[in-house]
Amino acid sequence: MRRETAYKLAGRHHHHPESLPDDIYKTRILYFANYPPGQLNQAFHALSKLPGVTVLDLCPQEATLVIKYSILEYSQEILEAALQTAGFHLDTALLPKLKRALTYYCERTEQHNLASPQRLIKQSNQVYIQAYDLH
16 A cells, blocks of 8 residues: 555645644854954844844854744754855854754754654554445
């Protein structure tokens, strides 16, 4: 039996509900290097211009920006890659790099899970019951 047929018989849908959960909006801290001076304000203005990205806080003492975005539109990896391509320098210390790598992995996994159809787990017997009824 094809997967699509099994999903259909079990009453599963390939689309996600219109009311998405609030956890698709991510609030992240971007860590910048202290050089070149003034790049934090430039990054603030550059990110503020992007639709769907909100810059919540600017902390010049710690060289950080706090941003909020939808995981369906952006990821931290994409935003930071765009900043680096534009010439901004991110913090390369060990702790920010580890946080970045973990965030990249989690967001990629979440985006993949949001894009995939629901799985048949507990109602797999319903597929065979309905297939038998159809015969």
